[in-house]
Amino acid sequence: MLTVEEARERILARFSRLNAEDVPLPAAVGRVLAMDAVAGESLPRFTNSAMDGYAVRSEDARGASAEAPRHLRLAGEVPAGRVYEGTVEPGEAVRILTGAPLPDGADAVLQQELTETGAGWVRLLAEAPAGNNLRYPGEDVREGDVLVPAGAEVGPAEIALLASAGIHPVRVTRRPRVAILSTGDELAPLGETPRPGQIRESNGPYLIAAVARAGAEPVPLGIARDRAEELRAKLEQAREADLILTSGGVSVGDYDLVKQILTEQGDITFWRVRMRPGKPVAFGTLSGTPLLGLPGNPVSAAVTFELFGRPAIRTMLGCRQTERPVVEVVLDGQNIARGDRRHFVRARLDSRNGTLVAMPTGDQGSHIISSLRGATALLVILEGEGQVCAGDHVPALLLNDALPWGME
Amino acid sequence: MLTVEEARERILARFSRLNAEDVPLPAAVGRVLAMDAVAGESLPRFTNSAMDGYAVRSEDARGASAEAPRHLRLAGEVPAGRVYEGTVEPGEAVRILTGAPLPDGADAVLQQELTETGAGWVRLLAEAPAGNNLRYPGEDVREGDVLVPAGAEVGPAEIALLASAGIHPVRVTRRPRVAILSTGDELAPLGETPRPGQIRESNGPYLIAAVARAGAEPVPLGIARDRAEELRAKLEQAREADLILTSGGVSVGDYDLVKQILTEQGDITFWRVRMRPGKPVAFGTLSGTPLLGLPGNPVSAAVTFELFGRPAIRTMLGCRQTERPVVEVVLDGQNIARGDRRHFVRARLDSRNGTLVAMPTGDQGSHIISSLRGATALLVILEGEGQVCAGDHVPALLLNDALPWGME
Numbered sequence: 001m002l003t004v005e006e007a008r009e010r011i012l013a014r015f016s017r018l019n020a021e022d023v024p025l026p027a028a029v030g031r032v033l034a035m036d037a038v039a040g041e042s043l044p045r046f047t048n049s050a051m052d053g054y055a056v057r058s059e060d061a062r063g064a065s066a067e068a069p070r071h072l073r074l075a076g077e078v079p080a081g082r083v084y085e086g087t088v089e090p091g092e093a094v095r096i097l098t099g100a101p102l103p104d105g106a107d108a109v110l111q112q113e114l115t116e117t118g119a120g121w122v123r124l125l126a127e128a129p130a131g132n133n134l135r136y137p138g139e140d141v142r143e144g145d146v147l148v149p150a151g152a153e154v155g156p157a158e159i160a161l162l163a164s165a166g167i168h169p170v171r172v173t174r175r176p177r178v179a180i181l182s183t184g185d186e187l188a189p190l191g192e193t194p195r196p197g198q199i200r201e202s203n204g205p206y207l208i209a210a211v212a213r214a215g216a217e218p219v220p221l222g223i224a225r226d227r228a229e230e231l232r233a234k235l236e237q238a239r240e241a242d243l244i245l246t247s248g249g250v251s252v253g254d255y256d257l258v259k260q261i262l263t264e265q266g267d268i269t270f271w272r273v274r275m276r277p278g279k280p281v282a283f284g285t286l287s288g289t290p291l292l293g294l295p296g297n298p299v300s301a302a303v304t305f306e307l308f309g310r311p312a313i314r315t316m317l318g319c320r321q322t323e324r325p326v327v328e329v330v331l332d333g334q335n336i337a338r339g340d341r342r343h344f345v346r347a348r349l350d351s352r353n354g355t356l357v358a359m360p361t362g363d364q365g366s367h368i369i370s371s372l373r374g375a376t377a378l379l380v381i382l383e384g385e386g387q388v389c390a391g392d393h394v395p396a397l398l399l400n401d402a403l404p405w406g407m408e
Numbered sequence: 409m410l411t412v413e414e415a416r417e418r419i420l421a422r423f424s425r426l427n428a429e430d431v432p433l434p435a436a437v438g439r440v441l442a443m444d445a446v447a448g449e450s451l452p453r454f455t456n457s458a459m460d461g462y463a464v465r466s467e468d469a470r471g472a473s474a475e476a477p478r479h480l481r482l483a484g485e486v487p488a489g490r491v492y493e494g495t496v497e498p499g500e501a502v503r504i505l506t507g508a509p510l511p512d513g514a515d516a517v518l519q520q521e522l523t524e525t526g527a528g529w530v531r532l533l534a535e536a537p538a539g540n541n542l543r544y545p546g547e548d549v550r551e552g553d554v555l556v557p558a559g560a561e562v563g564p565a566e567i568a569l570l571a572s573a574g575i576h577p578v579r580v581t582r583r584p585r586v587a588i589l590s591t592g593d594e595l596a597p598l599g600e601t602p603r604p605g606q607i608r609e610s611n612g613p614y615l616i617a618a619v620a621r622a623g624a625e626p627v628p629l630g631i632a633r634d635r636a637e638e639l640r641a642k643l644e645q646a647r648e649a650d651l652i653l654t655s656g657g658v659s660v661g662d663y664d665l666v667k668q669i670l671t672e673q674g675d676i677t678f679w680r681v682r683m684r685p686g687k688p689v690a691f692g693t694l695s696g697t698p699l700l701g702l703p704g705n706p707v708s709a710a711v712t713f714e715l716f717g718r719p720a721i722r723t724m725l726g727c728r729q730t731e732r733p734v735v736e737v738v739l740d741g742q743n744i745a746r747g748d749r750r751h752f753v754r755a756r757l758d759s760r761n762g763t764l765v766a767m768p769t770g771d772q773g774s775h776i777i778s779s780l781r782g783a784t785a786l787l788v789i790l791e792g793e794g795q796v797c798a799g800d801h802v803p804a805l806l807l808n809d810a811l812p813w814g815m816e
Contacts (some may be wrong), residue, residue, distance in 0.1 A: 006633060023787075025598060025613060026598075026616060026628075029617045029620070042542050043777065043778075044775060045602070046605070050773075050774075050775070078633075079593065080592060080605070081592065081593035081594030081603070081605050081606050082605050083605040098705070099607065100594070100605065103602070117569055123816075124693070133784075138774075139775070139776065140771075140776045140777055140778055141777075141778055147778070155621075156473055156614050156617035156618040156619065156621060156710070156780075157614075157777075157781040157782075158615075158781060159610075159613045159614055159617045160610045160611075160613065160706055160777050161610075161613040161777050161778060163598060163609065163612075163613040164608050164610040164706065164777050165608070166598075166602075166608050168598050184488060184489065185487065185488065185489035185490070186487075186488035186489030186490075186508070187489070190433060190434075190571055190576050191576055193574075194574075195489070196491050196509070197454070197486075197488070197489050197490050197508065197509045198489040199452070199507065199596065200571060200572050201569035201571065202567075202568045202569075202572040203568075204571075205433060205567045205568065206565075206567055206568040207595075208434060208567075209434075209567045210564040212437070213564060219436075226487075230713075278588050289410035296506070296507070298568055298572065301810045302564070309790040327758070327759035328760075328761055329759065330495055330762045349739065350735075351735035351764050352736075353734055353736055353762070353801065354737055354763055355762055356759050356763070356764050363547065365457070365458075365543070365547070367452060367458070367547070367548060369548055369549075369565075370548050370549055372565035372568060373441070373566060373569055374565075374566065381465050393568075393762050400808065406673050
């Protein structure tokens, strides 16, 4: 039996980053940058005012106070988006709004709350030392800085940064096309009533949602019944895919049909991976397209997709981080026995007085779909003897990447 | 000056849950349930096998071992998706596949790894006590259980659960339409070169992405220049919106134009909120549509959207949790002075040996757009004297909800 690491290494060796394409900036949300986005100019681009107030020469404000105001001539104004044409001469002030460029001659801004004004004059009620209320070029970003690195995902903050620097369109990695096929006579498709002995199909809908969340484009192929011609026809539709995900039919001995078709057209390896849930996993290629065969149990399908399918997609996307972040958490709840397979326990994280605690989401059987709901982490219970006890530190995969990732 | 709580309370009082609509299950990802999804049947629906193996009567397997196997007649088979027509009689076994319904008469399954078979017979090499390898109805979900409560967001796990229970279509809350308008002569739109004194517009693209992430439908209105007729025309386009977001023009004294139009057609209140960044916030209604005026500084716009705009959207969606979860974290980095306004410090969280630590993302000026990137939390530095020191516990808003929320 392979370890989880061995299986993942063999799978990921078959994938590499896909081609890039240019998209308009607003369409880049959720996409992954294919190259570093580099600032072509500094941000701010010019020295500007942080306040609504008056641009002055700091020496004109020296010693100013409410008791001893300094009286200056109001020489003009500079609204945001304009440039003051003249120069602020000694004894002069220029009305300035937030974000407007500092006029020549001035070296400080006094906010309007500390002034009094009338027709053609302004009185400074406080000092305005050089640099007061000013923002200088490059304080945010310097020309040549990497704004967002290749392999980073674009979210709202990245959009703000890229828009501020005028990066548009944006070069992102093409979205992998992932074909999703459920197999088995026991499956009733969405919207149909199961016959006796059947169950409602859930892996297809689950994987469609999970594949999209991973950043790929799902290509749903529906359900293939256990008949050679139907399976062959469905797989034919996956020719253009970058990855085929199947679920079901990979446990002992009941896969002959699929195996037969796959060996005709490609190669397929069945593995047993030392993990729980999700022991049986198939991997191979079909007419050159990688195929990952997930188990049929819903929880097993979800966990093996997390451990093998999502990293394959993230590798095709060229993500900086293809795996979920792993952090240390403190187990809250019943003790968990170790076994000869690595156990991935669905858990919900919480913070108690700054400590990160994990509560398993109930019955961990591979048919307990409700255990997926509310899980924000997979606790990693390593192979071995004994048990992990409440209060012990445990590594956990963060299912929505929320904690430590971000700026790299 | 209002506190953050007072401002939020006044804003949220103007919103309530929107109408519901039915969508096909696969389209429900990212939507919010408008009513409890209740299981109409138990899951599993019938007693079934957890393994590929043989359905037997447990008394026939009593005392079986590799040394003393029990020999049974192979009476038939039940693949997944079928029902065995007969009854398993004493001395008989029936081949059964994972997920197939347990045949009448049998009360246990022995996995095939613990058997030997030949034509018409099977030998049990181990005992199979009653209930062995069986999954019973309702182990996952019982009829009448709430699968997913009203107000919960639908993710892949919810999709799996709803599909398994045959909930399709799904009743979700209509997506709020949020009009987004940036104001100011200083803004160069995406794709245009800024004139001297101009900056590139980033709040519009940011808010479009953030509004979509919050679950609403953004309606981009572009940039309104500081001319009455242009502003009036843009706002006219927002008539059908559930919320209008503007950015810019809410600082002291430079808002007369907008104020004039708004007071003509509705009501508008300008507030100063005791917070940093983001002091100036406007709120009112325009021809009956709520309008939230955010500050123009990109960081201020982002933080005030988080604190006031997103909760308004989540209230319209009927979310169980309209606010970001707040957890306690430990400050890592420089001490932060308290002031007379509540300070929201962008920070990145990490877990160190089970402790949740927060590292501020650099310069916290309201023009430092790069401080948004990589932030996974807003540290809440309460008003007051003194400072928060490295190692102190601080409350933090989790920007992507990852930690404690989930199953409720």
